[in-house]
Amino acid sequence: MTSSPTPPATSNAGYSIADGNAASRNAYGWAKKTFPNRAGRPGEPAQDLDGGFSNEIRFGQERLGISSDGIGTKIEVAERLNRYDTLGYDLIAMTADDLIAAGFVPTNLSNIIDVNSLNYSVVDELMRGLHDAANFAGLAITGGEIAELGNRIGGWPGARMNFNWCSTAIGVLHPSLERPLSGVGVRAGMAVVALRSPSFRSNGFSLARRTLINLFGENWHEATYDGPDAANFSTWGDAMLAPSLIYSPGISALLDAGLPLHGIAHITGGGVADNFQRVLKGGVGAVLDNLFSPLPAMQRLCELGGISAEDAYLYWNMGNGMLLVTEEASAAAVVAQLQAGGYDAQVAGRITADPGVTLRVGAGELRYS
Known part of the structure; x- marks a missing residue:
């Protein structure tokens, strides 16, 4: 099976990844015009992290990273289930893992909660979960705001509080690195290591929700979940709310151990191929023939929705939340270190001299240029 170089103008998700990337490039172009200030x-x-989800700012000899993101429409799943204490893991994962993908160890986070009207108990659940996630990631929450915006904020009807939640995190460049990880050192013959993701994280929810609505109607979150891992979830809402795994502690441990990393792709919006191509500089490509199998919930949605x-x-x-590029001779040690830290990891493929990303998966061979 071969994919087109870019997805169709309109997709199952209702928008084009190509258009989204173009808008992001344009926005970053305007932002770069302020750098001379x-x-x-x-x-x-x-300016050496073009195309990444974090950037470097310098204070004398200190090199810091900064990243901003939110958890998007996954919030609606929490509203539907009236359960909010896991979203903090998603919020931190989106920014902390963007930072560590460039070699910045996350240290601090500020967040803003925009609400229609304030509900104390919901905010308490959100912040309790954020506290737990920050403890896992080893960072401090050092700023934030709650803004009541009335009907500017909408969501699931009947929820105790409708809201949007975003954060900005900063981190310090790991002392073992001379410069941020950008992929410039990636060469043919290097190994690619995948870290398993146990959830959707906070991406692709527009496509997932649209599919579930088509299958089960507006109350899809109450529909019985029938994936192969049904012992873990009772409803589709439960399966979709599973929190993001935060990878930054595991990657920091690799750098602490002196293991070589030349590029890291955090697999967020844009999926495996689009995100991994961001670290393939200098015309190289990759063949990924041993990725983790798709999450059961994703596979089931593909089957039911014809995706x-x-x-x-x-x-x-x-099922693949992060891809790391390392030396071939170090790949086994990288996998062992990650596994010792409680992460599922495996060698997923190799860097090639030919450009483009080829995925050899159960569905066949997918090629992306």
Whole structure:
């Protein structure tokens, strides 16, 4: 099976990844025009992480990373289930793992909760979960705000509180690195290591929700979950709310151990192929022939909703939350270190001299250029 170089103008998710990437590039282009404002002064931005989800700012010899993100429409799942204490893991994963993907160890986070009208107990559940996630990731929550915006914020009807939740995190460049990880050192023959994701994380929910609505109607979250892992979830809502695993502690441990990393892709919006191509600089490509199998819930949605493998690997992580590029000779040690830290990891493929990403998965061979 071969995919087109870019997805169709409109997809099952209702938008084009190509259009989204173009809008992001345009927004970043405007942002870069402000970089001269801090040239030669504290807070000077670097420009060697173009295409990444975090960037570098310099304060003298100190090199910090900064990343902003939110948890998107996964919030609606929490509203439907009236359960909010896991979303903090999603919020931290989106920014902390973007930072560590560039070699910045996350240290601090600020967050903002925009609400229609304030509900104390919901905010307490959100912040309790954020506290637990911050303890797992080893960072401090050092800023935040709650803003009541009335009917500017909508969501699931009947929820105790409708809201949007975003954060900005900063981190410090790991002392073993001379410069952020950007993929410039990636060469043919290097190994690719995958870390398993046990959930959808906070991406691809528009496609997933649309599929579930088509299958089960507006109350899809109450529909009985019938995936192969049905012992873990009673409803589709339970399966979709599973929290994100935070990878930054495991990657920090690799760097602490002195294991070589040349590029890291955090698999978020844009799926496996689109995100991994961000670290393939200099015309190299990759063949990934040993990725983790798709999550049972993702596989079941593909079967029920008629979602092609090409689309699924473009919109979802398909069970692979992060891809690391390391030396071939170090791949086994990288996998062992990650497994010792409680993460599922395995060698997933190799870097090739030919450009493009080829995925050899159960559905066949998918090629993305």
